[in-house]
Amino acid sequence: MPQNSIQHGLSDVSRLGIGRYNHFLEMLLSGRPLEMLLNELVLLIQEKQPDCVASILLLSDDGKRLLPGAAPGLPDFYIDAINNLEVGEGVGSCGTAAATARLVIVEDIQRHPYWQDYRELAARAGLHACWSQPIVGSKGTVLGVFGLYYREVRHPTGMDLLLIHEAARLAQASIEFRRAQNHRQLTETITQHLPLGLIITDKEFNIIEVNPAFSHITGYPDAEVLGRKPGFFSTDPKSLQQYQDILDKLPAWRSWTTEILISRRNGERFNAELCFSVVRDEQNDIQRYVALISDISERKRSEETIQYQASYDLLTSLPNRNLFYERLNWTLEQGRRKQRAFSVLLMDLDYFKEINDTLGHDAGDELLVKVGTRLQQSMRPQDTVARLGGDEFGFIITGEHDEQALRELADQLLKNVSRSLTIRQMRDCRISSSIGISCYPSDGSTLEQLLKAAEQAVYAAKNAGRNGYAFFTPAMFEAAKTQALLHQEMHFAVSRNQLELHYQPIKRLTDDRIVQLEALVRWNHPERGLIRPDLFIPLAEKTGMIREIGQWVRQESLAMIGRLQEQGFNVPIAVNVSTAEFYDHGLADKIIAQVQESGVQGGSLLVEITESLLIRNQQETLTFLQKLQQANIQVALDDFGTGFSSLSYLAAFPADKLKIDRSFIHQMTANPRKQSLVDTIINLGHSLNMTVIAEGVETEEEEALLRSKGCDKTQGYLLAKPLPETELMEFLRGYNAGTGRD
Numbered sequence: 188m189p190q191n192s193i194q195h196g197l198s199d200v201s202r203l204g205i206g207r208y209n210h211f212l213e214m215l216l217s218g219r220p221l222e223m224l225l226n227e228l229v230l231l232i233q234e235k236q237p238d239c240v241a242s243i244l245l246l247s248d249d250g251k252r253l254l255p256g257a258a259p260g261l262p263d264f265y266i267d268a269i270n271n272l273e274v275g276e277g278v279g280s281c282g283t284a285a286a287t288a289r290l291v292i293v294e295d296i297q298r299h300p301y302w303q304d305y306r307e308l309a310a311r312a313g314l315h316a317c318w319s320q321p322i323v324g325s326k327g328t329v330l331g332v333f334g335l336y337y338r339e340v341r342h343p344t345g346m347d348l349l350l351i352h353e354a355a356r357l358a359q360a361s362i363e364f365r366r367a368q369n370h371r372q373l374t375e376t377i378t379q380h381l382p383l384g385l386i387i388t389d390k391e392f393n394i395i396e397v398n399p400a401f402s403h404i405t406g407y408p409d410a411e412v413l414g415r416k417p418g419f420f421s422t423d424p425k426s427l428q429q430y431q432d433i434l435d436k437l438p439a440w441r442s443w444t445t446e447i448l449i450s451r452r453n454g455e456r457f458n459a460e461l462c463f464s465v466v467r468d469e470q471n472d473i474q475r476y477v478a479l480i481s482d483i484s485e486r487k488r489s490e491e492t493i494q495y496q497a498s499y500d501l502l503t504s505l506p507n508r509n510l511f512y513e514r515l516n517w518t519l520e521q522g523r524r525k526q527r528a529f530s531v532l533l534m535d536l537d538y539f540k541e542i543n544d545t546l547g548h549d550a551g552d553e554l555l556v557k558v559g560t561r562l563q564q565s566m567r568p569q570d571t572v573a574r575l576g577g578d579e580f581g582f583i584i585t586g587e588h589d590e591q592a593l594r595e596l597a598d599q600l601l602k603n604v605s606r607s608l609t610i611r612q613m614r615d616c617r618i619s620s621s622i623g624i625s626c627y628p629s630d631g632s633t634l635e636q637l638l639k640a641a642e643q644a645v646y647a648a649k650n651a652g653r654n655g656y657a658f659f660t661p662a663m664f665e666a667a668k669t670q671a672l673l674h675q676e677m678h679f680a681v682s683r684n685q686l687e688l689h690y691q692p693i694k695r696l697t698d699d700r701i702v703q704l705e706a707l708v709r710w711n712h713p714e715r716g717l718i719r720p721d722l723f724i725p726l727a728e729k730t731g732m733i734r735e736i737g738q739w740v741r742q743e744s745l746a747m748i749g750r751l752q753e754q755g756f757n758v759p760i761a762v763n764v765s766t767a768e769f770y771d772h773g774l775a776d777k778i779i780a781q782v783q784e785s786g787v788q789g790g791s792l793l794v795e796i797t798e799s800l801l802i803r804n805q806q807e808t809l810t811f812l813q814k815l816q817q818a819n820i821q822v823a824l825d826d827f828g829t830g831f832s833s834l835s836y837l838a839a840f841p842a843d844k845l846k847i848d849r850s851f852i853h854q855m856t857a858n859p860r861k862q863s864l865v866d867t868i869i870n871l872g873h874s875l876n877m878t879v880i881a882e883g884v885e886t887e888e889e890e891a892l893l894r895s896k897g898c899d900k901t902q903g904y905l906l907a908k909p910l911p912e913t914e915l916m917e918f919l920r921g922y923n924a925g926t927g928r929d
């Protein structure tokens with residue numbers, strides 16, 4: 188409420204001779220509450236007109252009811268009764284005045300229709316006339332009603348009307364002044380405590396006010412910003428341009444919200460959300476601009492983290508599968524449009540699972556991080572290397588790469604991965620990898636086709652002995668189809684008697700006698716002929732069929748022991764137990780029962796397990812070995828040297844035999860490093876009271892070397908390949924040095 192309006196109202200009242208209104212004015216200006224002001228006004232009127240009872244009713248916020256403002260002369264029961272008086276024509280004098288915004292003069296309450304419902308109440312209060320003047324605000328809306336009651340039926344005089352009119356104006360001035368003051372205080376409180384930075388500028392964008400949060404966020408005190416234009420805190424060219432855009436366009440808009448980089452006083456930059464609004468007056472002319480600034484750096488960081496996590500692998504910081512697919516799709520699109528060739532490489536670490544199982548997941552993670560870093564370093568900036576999951580990495584190699592260049596790249600990657608690493612303070616750890624390569628457009632024209640082709644090529648590289656790479660060839664799809672078909676057909680292999688065993692002899696070096704056989708399964712497929720176990724055992728392991736196959740192999744081996752004995756050969760047979768079979772918890776009991784039911788002599792059946800079993804399910808493995816030992820069934824550790832087991836594992840498990848993996852024997856004569864490893868394994872086995880068998884002995888030189896190193900037994904093509912039963916019998920009959928038991 189403007190000050191001159193108050194003065195105007197007061198001077199009019201003064202003209203009426205109310206000289207003691209100074210007190211009221213003082214109260215008004217000293218900030219007394221509105222209730223006190225209105226009360227004082229009512230008392231002043233009553234003092235001026237001693238035979239009247241004055242009252243002020245205020246309009247409720249929703250404009251539908253009247254609430255008591257000040258009525259010190261009315262009895263409580265009356266005030267209670269008119270509290271919340273409905274605004275409406277015919278609802279007493281005051282309700283009607285508020286509804287119509289007109290002066291309502293009721294000279295005789297008892298006879299006037301407006302008072303029909305309130306006659307009794309008025310009579311009880313001794314009120315007989317009521318004149319009600321609406322209190323109309325400066326914007327023309329009703330703020331309340333000033334009422335004058337008389338204790339007799341009465342006509343107003345001209346002076347009375349002037350008094351009630353001026354009293355209503357004075358009430359209006361008080362209400363608006365106080366409300367404006369309250370509003371200002373409220374606005375100031377909000378501004379001061381607003382957690383957002385606030386800038387108010389004049390219409391030329393000169394800052395005229397900032398709040399404490401602005402200073403807190405930007406570090407600029409008021410004194411340093413007043414009079415400047417808000418753009419001063421945008422220092423980089425992009426933000427300056429953004430800011431200029433806002434200034435140019437804002438006058439035509441109501442508001443503008445944008446994200447902008449703002450510089451704090453100390454030079455630090457942060458992401459802010461800036462919301463500019465235009466304040467216009469009633470003529471729609473711009474008066475002010477108001478800007479709210481919120482520091483959204485934390486939110487930005489979270490968004491960036493979420494974005495990062497969606498696209499990057501947290502362990503290696505390499506792009507993840509999502510981003511890899513995204514980039515591959517983009518590269519494909521480019522390839523199609525610009526007819527550009529590119530290649531996809533998939534890499535799988537060899538025996539990573541064993542490392543995880545042996546050294547623990549933390550060590551596995553450390554290895555992945557180190558390998559990831561090496562791969563990243565091997566790449567050109569325009570290429571992508573991603574971790575697709577587990578131990579699988581993917582590469583997109585763009586640009587012209589002929590086959591030779593890809594070979595060199597794959598060689599380089601293999602070399603980089605296989606360089607020695609330090610994992611968990613263990614130096615000289617090594618891992619190899621297998622890579623599959625597919626090329627666009629020759630091997631596929633969609634993401635799925637290229638990935639499938641590269642995957643097939645990885646399998647091929649693995650099957651070719653690992654630590655190598657393979658290019659996709661259409662034959663690989665055929666192989667995959669065959670695998671899928673074999674998968675179906677394998678279910679009937681046992682029931683249709685398609686499995687058969689071949690037996691490979693094992694010789695004792697001290698007397699050259701055949702002291703053991705290893706049973707090796709083959710699948711005699713009606714159309715495909717003899718299928719090697721490494722083509723179907725992994726499949727059987729995956730599908731669980733391995734249990735049925737294992738059971739059959741033991742059954743058949745036990746029967747063979749009987750047939751051998753009938754032929755006069757008292758040789759034990761070793762059967763392989765796959766790790767997958769081992770998950771059948773009753774396996775030891777099943778084997779023991781099979782042996783007992785067969786009736787063969789104790790010690791005739793041996794079991795070969797791989798080293799990795801020692802690491803997984805240690806307690807179960809120990810129980811398994813102990814049970815077998817008690818039942819006089821010996822256990823050999825197969826493929827020794829490839830499984831990462833430690834000495835402590837070996838010492839803890841009661842195995843009887845240790846078979847040196849054939850990769851150590853292969854070309855050992857020309858490799859002193861291999862020789863010393865073989866030496867170590869032989870000594871290790873002996874020190875743990877184990878019989879040591881060398882696998883894969885193919886040459887006289889290898890055998891001689893092993894003999895000289897004190898190896899107990901050999902198995903390998905030098906002596907014999909795995910033989911079908913009839914050939915084995917012939918071999919044993921023809922073998923000069925004879926057969927026997929340990």
Ligand SMILES: Nc1nc2c(ncn2[C@@H]2O[C@H](COP(=O)(O)O[C@H]3[C@@H](O)[C@H](n4cnc5c(=O)[nH]c(N)nc54)O[C@@H]3COP(=O)(O)O)[C@@H](O)[C@H]2O)c(=O)[nH]1
Nearest residue numbers: 707708719720721740763764765883884885902903904909
């Ligand atoms: N769970 C089961 N696994 C089995 C069973 N039968 C075999 N297998 C496993 O399949 C893998 C391949 O076996 P196979 O093709 O029979 O190869 C064996 C030998 O032929 C081969 N070998 C033996 N001597 C030589 C040699 O001088 N040179 C050379 N290049 N290869 C040779 O080694 C295989 C025997 O290996 P191992 O078992 O480690 O003693 C193989 O992993 C079998 O274990 C089965 O019934 N159940």
